[in-house]
Amino acid sequence: MTDPFVVIGGDAAGLSAASKFAREVPSRDVIVFEKGEWVSYAHCGTPYYVKGTVERLTDLLSLSPEEAADRGIDLRRNHEVVGVDTGAETVTVTHDGKTVDQPYGDLLVATGAHATTEPIPGTELDGAFTMHGLDSAAAVRAALSRPDEDAVDKSIEYVDTALVEQYTDWEPPERVAIVGGGYVGVEMAEAFRAHDVETHLFQRSSHLLPPFGKAVGERVADHLREEGVTLHLNTAVDALVGDDGRVASVAHDGSTTDVGLALVGIGIRPNTALITDTPVELGNSGAIAVNEYGATTVDGVYAAGDCAEANHAVTGSPDWVPLGLTANRAGRAIGQTVAGEPSLVGDIAGTAVVKAFDLECGRVGLLDHERASAAGFDPVSKTVTTGSRSGYYPGGDDTDVTLVADRKSGRLLGGAIVGEDRAAIRIDTLATAIEADMTVDELERLDLAYAPPFSPVWDPVLVAAKVLTGQL
Amino acid sequence: MTDPFVVIGGDAAGLSAASKFAREVPSRDVIVFEKGEWVSYAHCGTPYYVKGTVERLTDLLSLSPEEAADRGIDLRRNHEVVGVDTGAETVTVTHDGKTVDQPYGDLLVATGAHATTEPIPGTELDGAFTMHGLDSAAAVRAALSRPDEDAVDKSIEYVDTALVEQYTDWEPPERVAIVGGGYVGVEMAEAFRAHDVETHLFQRSSHLLPPFGKAVGERVADHLREEGVTLHLNTAVDALVGDDGRVASVAHDGSTTDVGLALVGIGIRPNTALITDTPVELGNSGAIAVNEYGATTVDGVYAAGDCAEANHAVTGSPDWVPLGLTANRAGRAIGQTVAGEPSLVGDIAGTAVVKAFDLECGRVGLLDHERASAAGFDPVSKTVTTGSRSGYYPGGDDTDVTLVADRKSGRLLGGAIVGEDRAAIRIDTLATAIEADMTVDELERLDLAYAPPFSPVWDPVLVAAKVLTGQL
Numbered sequence: 001m002t003d004p005f006v007v008i009g010g011d012a013a014g015l016s017a018a019s020k021f022a023r024e025v026p027s028r029d030v031i032v033f034e035k036g037e038w039v040s041y042a043h044c045g046t047p048y049y050v051k052g053t054v055e056r057l058t059d060l061l062s063l064s065p066e067e068a069a070d071r072g073i074d075l076r077r078n079h080e081v082v083g084v085d086t087g088a089e090t091v092t093v094t095h096d097g098k099t100v101d102q103p104y105g106d107l108l109v110a111t112g113a114h115a116t117t118e119p120i121p122g123t124e125l126d127g128a129f130t131m132h133g134l135d136s137a138a139a140v141r142a143a144l145s146r147p148d149e150d151a152v153d154k155s156i157e158y159v160d161t162a163l164v165e166q167y168t169d170w171e172p173p174e175r176v177a178i179v180g181g182g183y184v185g186v187e188m189a190e191a192f193r194a195h196d197v198e199t200h201l202f203q204r205s206s207h208l209l210p211p212f213g214k215a216v217g218e219r220v221a222d223h224l225r226e227e228g229v230t231l232h233l234n235t236a237v238d239a240l241v242g243d244d245g246r247v248a249s250v251a252h253d254g255s256t257t258d259v260g261l262a263l264v265g266i267g268i269r270p271n272t273a274l275i276t277d278t279p280v281e282l283g284n285s286g287a288i289a290v291n292e293y294g295a296t297t298v299d300g301v302y303a304a305g306d307c308a309e310a311n312h313a314v315t316g317s318p319d320w321v322p323l324g325l326t327a328n329r330a331g332r333a334i335g336q337t338v339a340g341e342p343s344l345v346g347d348i349a350g351t352a353v354v355k356a357f358d359l360e361c362g363r364v365g366l367l368d369h370e371r372a373s374a375a376g377f378d379p380v381s382k383t384v385t386t387g388s389r390s391g392y393y394p395g396g397d398d399t400d401v402t403l404v405a406d407r408k409s410g411r412l413l414g415g416a417i418v419g420e421d422r423a424a425i426r427i428d429t430l431a432t433a434i435e436a437d438m439t440v441d442e443l444e445r446l447d448l449a450y451a452p453p454f455s456p457v458w459d460p461v462l463v464a465a466k467v468l469t470g471q472l
Numbered sequence: 473m474t475d476p477f478v479v480i481g482g483d484a485a486g487l488s489a490a491s492k493f494a495r496e497v498p499s500r501d502v503i504v505f506e507k508g509e510w511v512s513y514a515h516c517g518t519p520y521y522v523k524g525t526v527e528r529l530t531d532l533l534s535l536s537p538e539e540a541a542d543r544g545i546d547l548r549r550n551h552e553v554v555g556v557d558t559g560a561e562t563v564t565v566t567h568d569g570k571t572v573d574q575p576y577g578d579l580l581v582a583t584g585a586h587a588t589t590e591p592i593p594g595t596e597l598d599g600a601f602t603m604h605g606l607d608s609a610a611a612v613r614a615a616l617s618r619p620d621e622d623a624v625d626k627s628i629e630y631v632d633t634a635l636v637e638q639y640t641d642w643e644p645p646e647r648v649a650i651v652g653g654g655y656v657g658v659e660m661a662e663a664f665r666a667h668d669v670e671t672h673l674f675q676r677s678s679h680l681l682p683p684f685g686k687a688v689g690e691r692v693a694d695h696l697r698e699e700g701v702t703l704h705l706n707t708a709v710d711a712l713v714g715d716d717g718r719v720a721s722v723a724h725d726g727s728t729t730d731v732g733l734a735l736v737g738i739g740i741r742p743n744t745a746l747i748t749d750t751p752v753e754l755g756n757s758g759a760i761a762v763n764e765y766g767a768t769t770v771d772g773v774y775a776a777g778d779c780a781e782a783n784h785a786v787t788g789s790p791d792w793v794p795l796g797l798t799a800n801r802a803g804r805a806i807g808q809t810v811a812g813e814p815s816l817v818g819d820i821a822g823t824a825v826v827k828a829f830d831l832e833c834g835r836v837g838l839l840d841h842e843r844a845s846a847a848g849f850d851p852v853s854k855t856v857t858t859g860s861r862s863g864y865y866p867g868g869d870d871t872d873v874t875l876v877a878d879r880k881s882g883r884l885l886g887g888a889i890v891g892e893d894r895a896a897i898r899i900d901t902l903a904t905a906i907e908a909d910m911t912v913d914e915l916e917r918l919d920l921a922y923a924p925p926f927s928p929v930w931d932p933v934l935v936a937a938k939v940l941t942g943q944l
Contacts, residue, residue: 012929044923045864059864084926131654135784313919324929325922346917353921362921392517392531424926428933429900429920436908438674446907447785448900449825450797452517457796459483 003105004074005338006091008081008274010034011041013305013331013437014110015063015073020335022072029238031102032072033093035080037158038134039065044324046137047184051191052145057134057156073153076102083110086298089459106300106338109280109288111271112330113322115305118262120179126166127173127247128262131184133260135160143261144195158208173260174198177250179237186220186356189229192263193357195211202232202250207264211352211366212295215383215402216418220356227357240264268322270307283309294334294345304330313347313435313443314365314413315375321350341374350414351425351431362427365414365434367404372414373410378407381414382471384464388421390452397421401464403430403440410439422454429461440465475577476546476812480565480746481551482506483513484796485777485803486537486582487545487905492807494544502545503574505565507552509630510606511537511682516796519656520607522616523663529606556581558770560752561708578772578810581752581760583743585778585794589736592651594712594755598638599719600734601647603656607632615639616667645732647668649722651709653680656737658692658828659702664735672729674704674722685823685839687855687874688890692828699829713735740794742779755781757792766806766817776802776817785819785835785907786885787847793822823885823903825896826842834899837886837906839876846884850879853886854943856936860893862924869893873936875902877913882911882944894926901933912937912944914943 005021007014011031018030032039048054051119068075076095090101115130117123127143129136138152138159145151147169153170154161176192178185181203192199195332201224207217208224208231221231225284238251238261249256260345270287282299283289288303290296296303305327312319330345337343353362366372372379381404389396399419405412415430417423433443444465450457458466476789477493479486482504487567489500504511513536520526540547548567562573587602589595599615601608610624610631619624619641626633626640648664650657655676664671673680673696679689679697680703688704710723712734721728742759753769755761760775762768764783768775776795782802802817811814825834838844844851863870871891877884887902890893904916916937922929930938 042862042864042924044922045862048924053866054864062863184653225702306703323922324932325919328929329917336654344917347919349919351919351921351927353923356922360926364919390514390517392514393520393528394525404629406843422894424923426895426900427896428898428918428920428931429904430902431921432908432910435914435918436904436910438904442907445801445816446900447797447819447823447903448820449823449896449903450516450795451825451827451896452514452520453827454825454832457800459900461900462797 003089003103003267004031005108006030006102006104007032007110008091009109009110009112009305010039010075010077011110011112011305012106015068016084016328017108017110018073019071019336021339022330024339026072026338031070032073032075032076033079033091034077034083037077038284039063039068039075039077043133046131046134047187047191049137050141050188051194056153056417057138057159058376060134073359081274084274086280086301088321089300100349101347107302108334109275109296109301109303109307110305111274111307113268113270115265116267116269116406120239120264120266121245122242122266124185125240125242125247126245128240130264131188132268135285135311137165138164140263143170144172144197146172161233162301172197176261176263177202177257177259179250179262179264180266182210182265182267183188183354186224186354188263188265190357191225193227195311198230199228199402200230200232200235200259202235202252203269204236204248207351208233209354209373209419212361212363213402213416215400216361216363216416219400219418220359220361223357225357234292246307268306270322272307283318284321285309285318289318292344293337294330302334304334310345310348313349317375319348319350321348323352347435349431349434351427355428357425358420359418360420360422360424361418362424363416364427364431365404365412367402367414367416372404377413379404379413380407380468380471381405382464382468384460384467386460388423388460390420390456393452395421397422401460403464403468405440405472406421407472412438412443440468444469475561475575476501476503477578477580477941478574479498479504479582480563481582481584481777482547482549482634483582483584483777484581484799487512489580489582489807496808496811498544504540504545504547505551505553505563506547506549507736509549511535511540511547511549513606518603518604518606519663521609522613522660523666525842528625528634529610529631532606535914536805550793553746556726556746556750558773560765563771567908579772579774580806581768581775581779582777583746585740585742587737588739588741590712591739592709592736593712593740594719595736597712597719598717598896599732600712600736602736603660604740607635607649610636612735615642616644616669618644635887644669647672647731648735649674649731651722651734652738653684655826656736658696658826660737661696661940662736664828665699665701668744670702671700672702672704672731674707674709674719674724676708678706681826681833683815683839684833684835685888687875688835688888691872691890692831692833695829695831711714718803740778742792742794744779755790755792757781759792764816765809765814766802769917774806775935776806782820785821789847791820791822793820795824809824814833815908816853819904819907821906823899825899827896830892831890832892832894833890834896835888836899836903837876837884839874839886839888844876849885850877851876852940852943853877853883854940856932856939858932858935859927859928860891860895860932862928865924867893873932875936875940877912877940877944879944883908884912884915896932903906912940916941926930
């Protein structure tokens with residue numbers, strides 16, 4: 001096989017695969033087609049760039065085009081793949097107005113996802129943003145800064161200078177709206193408040209961060225209010241309303257709230273348009289179906305990252321949880337598999353953590369009882385609040401641990417943790433226990449760490465396991 | 473069975489057992505004999521009391537005598553058990569000069585451990601201390617404080633007022649010696665430096681915290697030096713030398729170092745003298761041998777806490793790792809077993825964490841190759857240093873992760889972590905993986921948490937697993 005390993009998409013999954021492959025088989029070509037300017041950047045860092053914690057946009061690049069070249073990767077930016085022919089084993093690429101067909105030996109589809117704005121009209125207005133991509137992050141930061149501040153370095157080769165310029169002259173808005181109370185909404189609330197902007201967050205459901213469960217959502221809501229965020233829970237936004245092409249208010253509940261900027265973070269969808277006309281199949285989630293090696297239903301075609309499904313460790317079924325580690329890990333495994341050494345992409349456990357101002361939140365597995373029941377379990381859950389350190393040692397904080405178990409088998413199905421002191425990282429203990437198929441009874445007997453500055457004798461996770469075991 | 477459940481020792485294991493039992497079977501008596509004044513106090517907090525982080529000695533009590541009474545426990549302080557007759561099923565108790573025999577239905581030996589000072593002569597001198605017990609903590613704090621400071625509240629009912637008075641008039645020493653570089657030594661170095669005392673730490677072996685392995689030991693040594701501690705590694709102390717009954721210098725290497733106070737922390741030994749003349753058997757470690765329910769070799773006699781062995785999750789063999797959670801957990805399980813519901817005390821994984829000034833250190837399982845080989849494994853290990861957060865996010869720190877695996881099976885045998893940012897609590901991930909018998913390969917594929925403020929995409933634990941997997 002002399003045809004190259006072709007990768008569509010130069011982000012986490014794509015470049016992980018290409019890097020691994022190039023290292024293992026330096027003799028064979030690997031071409032990465034990236035339709036944009038940016039490659040391999042840290043999506044998750046964008047709210048912290050807007051906030052100002054991260055100073056330069058380029059800090060968010062994990063691999064520069066030069067470094068990619070050094071690794072032996074033929075990285076072609078501004079090359080958009082517009083067609084895939086799995087019969088002829090070619091991809092059709094446009095660049096600079098020209099179109100060419102590129103044969104492939106193996107193909108990785110790593111096209112990522114896009115922020116959805118449906119069903120909110122008005123998101124095309126100036127001053128309305130989604131937080132998906134470095135260009136929009138730069139634009140939002142420019143809009144939040146005074147015209148004389150020069151907050152965004154427009155000399156960076158990759159940045160969409162025209163977009164940033166458009167907002168450089170804006171005076172900082174007095175009030176902003178965030179539509180959606182998921183990760184993006186919560187992280188951006190922190191970013192906006194850091195700029196001293198009046199911040200209104202609209203959330204359709206009754207609590208924030210729905211995938212983290214009620215206990216986390218309620219505590220985060222209280223904390224956001226303490227931090228000066230105005231929450232509108234159970235509030236569906238009907239539209240962003242413009243004035244002279246510029247966002248001016250948010251329509252909701254039959255009234256409006258005037259704002260100078262709106263950020264819509266109501267979810268993302270996998271980019272799968274490219275393979276619609278191929279035999280590559282999608283899963284029930286709408287993302288690309290893959291096996292344990294990241295292979296799609298078509299021989300020689302792989303998919304990884306935010307456009308692909310993965311196997312869920314608890315349900316044993318495919319799921320779509322688009323997160324950074326999953327993309328990196330699957331990309332790397334596929335690079336190795338294509339290089340000749342079949343490598344498992346690994347299960348996902350739905351592990352996620354998020355910072356909400358001073359609060360650390362984590363979740364893993366199945367928290368929702370309906371979903372757990374649908375997967376064949378009889379879920380029982382409990383939320384327990386204990387200190388994060390020995391009571392006499394300063395600096396601890398109440399830590400709420402929610403555990404979900406199957407009543408019959410006692411198997412740990414999911415968990416969530418929230419608190420200000422080392423709460424998020426404790427979710428890794430639960431993720432490990434879940435992937436090891438542990439029961440809560442076994443979890444309760446784990447020999448976890450104890451030292452007054454870091455944990456009480458019984459870690460909050462152990463206390464929760466003890467209480468839930470008592471109810472099984 | 474109408475005879476009471478008798479517990480020897482009113483600390484973590486003893487009172488956990490008594491509390492659980494009293495809750496489960498309120499109709500049956502439970503008597504706890506404690507030879508001293510203090511019950512159920514936090515050993516691990518004493519360095520922080522000396523340091524001043526913890527203000528009052530009473531903050532270290534986790535259960536007051538009054539609370540014990542409220543729980544239905546017949547707690548008898550200043551009652552020393554001087555004999556056990558497992559044939560007659562009685563214990564002999566002295567109190568206030570009187571001796572009585574107390575029959576028991578079930579017996580728990582929870583006599584703890586004592587600090588050893590062998591083979592160092594001179595530890596009987598004034599100004600020489602071990603750090604085992606609240607009275608000595610109070611005395612050290614008194615000795616470190618100016619006479620007019622009144623640092624120790626001598627009105628507390630339980631404290632050995634005479635001992636504290638003895639040191640109240642002492643002027644703070646200019647220089648102190650710590651003999652031993654284990655937990656106690658490292659934690660006390662932090663406490664002494666907080667009082668601005670010149671601190672010399674003598675360690676017989678070549679690195680600090682031997683159970684944590686070389687990578688942790690060396691980094692802790694560097695950090696202690698940065699914090700102004702003078703380290704004497706590979707230095708055996710020959711004796712504490714007195715002047716007029718008061719410690720005046722430390723003899724080592726044929727010379728002496730003048731000091732005004734000496735703290736000896738060179739290990740503890742299980743308190744087993746009480747059962748020497750009974751058929752209750754000791755294990756190879758010298759601590760009391762127990763089965764998976766904490767039962768000794770004599771029917772109706774249990775042992776838990778620092779005087780007892782426990783089963784090690786990696787070797788599957790008995791081991792002696794005297795730590796707080798083990799004591800609490802075993803005590804509680806035995807209380808439940810004696811109450812009629814057989815409950816496993818649980819394995820130990822040798823999990824331990826310690827704070828060394830700003831450094832957080834953790835260890836678990838088998839780190840020592842010799843020990844791993846003796847247990848039938850073919851150990852291979854690797855230390856990998858990576859950041860604790862995304863590189864662009866401030867506040868992270870280099871985190872050194874050491875992993876040990878069995879070359880043949882790939883099974884994870886042990887691990888150690890050191891760093892300033894959330895390093896210690898990450899050991900729980902390894903503890904969970906070890907107790908679940910995971911391979912490093914499985915560890916590498918775990919879906920662990922990622923968010924820029926808390927972790928890089930690949931958590932330091934995953935990076936280490938990836939590197940070690942590559943070497944198997």
